[in-house]
Amino acid sequence: MTSRILLAVPLSALTLAIPSHAQEAVPSAPREIAVTFDDLPRGGPEVGLARTQAMNAALLASLKRHGIRAVGLVNESKLFVPGEIDERTAVLKSWLDAGHELGNHTFSHPSFQTTPLAAYQEDVIRGETVTRLLLEEKGQGLRWFRHPFLRTGPDVATREVFEQFLAARGYRVAPVTVENSDYIFSLIYTRAKERRDRETMRRTREAYLDFTARQLDFWEKVALDVVGRPIKQVLLLHVNELNADAMDDVADLLKRRGYGFVTLEEALQDEAYRLPDTYAGPAGTSWLHRWAVSKGVKVDWRREPEPPAEVLQQYRNAQAR
Numbered sequence: 001m002t003s004r005i006l007l008a009v010p011l012s013a014l015t016l017a018i019p020s021h022a023q024e025a026v027p028s029a030p031r032e033i034a035v036t037f038d039d040l041p042r043g044g045p046e047v048g049l050a051r052t053q054a055m056n057a058a059l060l061a062s063l064k065r066h067g068i069r070a071v072g073l074v075n076e077s078k079l080f081v082p083g084e085i086d087e088r089t090a091v092l093k094s095w096l097d098a099g100h101e102l103g104n105h106t107f108s109h110p111s112f113q114t115t116p117l118a119a120y121q122e123d124v125i126r127g128e129t130v131t132r133l134l135l136e137e138k139g140q141g142l143r144w145f146r147h148p149f150l151r152t153g154p155d156v157a158t159r160e161v162f163e164q165f166l167a168a169r170g171y172r173v174a175p176v177t178v179e180n181s182d183y184i185f186s187l188i189y190t191r192a193k194e195r196r197d198r199e200t201m202r203r204t205r206e207a208y209l210d211f212t213a214r215q216l217d218f219w220e221k222v223a224l225d226v227v228g229r230p231i232k233q234v235l236l237l238h239v240n241e242l243n244a245d246a247m248d249d250v251a252d253l254l255k256r257r258g259y260g261f262v263t264l265e266e267a268l269q270d271e272a273y274r275l276p277d278t279y280a281g282p283a284g285t286s287w288l289h290r291w292a293v294s295k296g297v298k299v300d301w302r303r304e305p306e307p308p309a310e311v312l313q314q315y316r317n318a319q320a321r
Contacts, residue, residue: 031259033233034267035063036174038105038146040072041079041091043238044186049084055244056091060098062247068261070095071174072239073105073146076127089130096138101264103144103174104128112151113282117158121165128169144264145171150179150236150284159280174264175273175287178219179236180212184307184315186240191318193241200314205246207311213253214305219288222299226292227275232267233259234287 037059042052063070072095079088095102107127112120124145132142145166152173153159166173185208192200223231235254237243243250254261267273272291279290292299306312 031230031233031257032262032267033178033235033254033259034262034264035068035070035235035237036146036176036264037070037072037237037239037243039078039109039238040074040095040102040105041088041239043240044183044190047190047241049081049087051241052088053091055241056094056239058244059239059247060094060100062244062251063100064098065248066251066255066261068251069099069101069263071101071103071144071264073103073144073174074127074131075105075107075109076130077108079130089134092131093134096134096140101140101144102131102135102142103146104131104142104171105146106148109148111149112147112162113149113154117162121162124166124169141170143170143172144174146174146176147284150176151282153280154282156278156280172268175234175268176236177223177231177233177286177288178215179286180208180215181307182208182238182240182243184311185211186238186242187318188311188314189242189245190240191321201245204311204314205242205249207308208242208246209249209253211305211307211311212250213257216254216257218304219286222286222288222292223272225299226288226295226297227272231272232262232270234264234267 041056047055072092074092079085079092081088092102104124104127106120106123108123110120110123115123128142135142153162163173185204189201189204189208192198192204219233220230223229223233237250251261273287275291276294277287277290278294283289289299289301291297307315
């Protein structure tokens with residue numbers, strides 16, 4: 001889950017000409033995007049083993065249909081449900097069996113902004129035990145790490161120490177350039193599914209896809225302003241019932257926009273990911289934002305789309321349940 005805190009440092013505003021509606025015109029040059037999933041084996045509220053198994057199976061089937069090879073970032077704390085550890089571990093194994101890769105998203109999903117460095121490092125180590133064993137069974141190593149909430153450190157000095165810690169353990173940070181607040185839409189969708197409210201499910205799914213398109217509009221334009229060209233994007237999603245049911249639609253949306261699917265490793269071959277990133281602080285946001293701050297590029301971040309007011313109210317209502 002990410003934190004949609006847009007501004008953590010003062011930036012002068014430079015208005016971007018972002019359209020207010022989703023655009024799907026295919027660009028003249030092909031685009032490429034890597035798809036990643038956080039919070040394996042299940043994001044959002046606990047829904048029980050059967051539904052967790054079903055949502056993962058549906059996601060994997062959709063990824064196979066579209067030829068997507070993803071990276072799934074694991075919170076191992078979600079494996080340790082009495083009487084279900086083997087079955088939940090088998091869910092992770094199913095991702096590897098399907099040709100995807102697993103990474104570490106910490107054991108318990110703490111915020112680096114409020115967790116002392118030593119405790120945060122311990123949570124990283126604790127979160128790699130099962131995942132590393134599963135990868136080794138496939139002849140692979142554990143190499144990807146993603147910060148919960150995309151918070152990379154409370155200050156530059158602490159961030160640098162932590163990055164040295166990650167490198168010593170063989171990790172690479174899995175960056176993100178596009179996220180779509182799927183956890184907001186997903187909670188509404190899950191609650192509606194529990195009460196068999198198909199109309200709310202349908203409307204939530206449509207709003208989610210529209211918002212995803214608007215987020216792509218925004219970050220594609222930011223890439224042009226910050227990098228000077230289209231880049232290989234990295235999309236952050238979560239394993240949840242909304243994405244399990246809508247992943248075909250998300251993949252089709254990306255294809256209509258001219259995207260081809262690449263692995264995370266292939267995406268990071270783009271030289272953009274070597275740009276300076278000097279940001280540390282409370283914001284959990286896109287690497288494009290971090291590069292803009294580091295380069296001193298002025299962007300009006302207030303133009304980043306927000307979910308519709310109706311969706312945000314439904315989300316707050318769902319949280320209160």
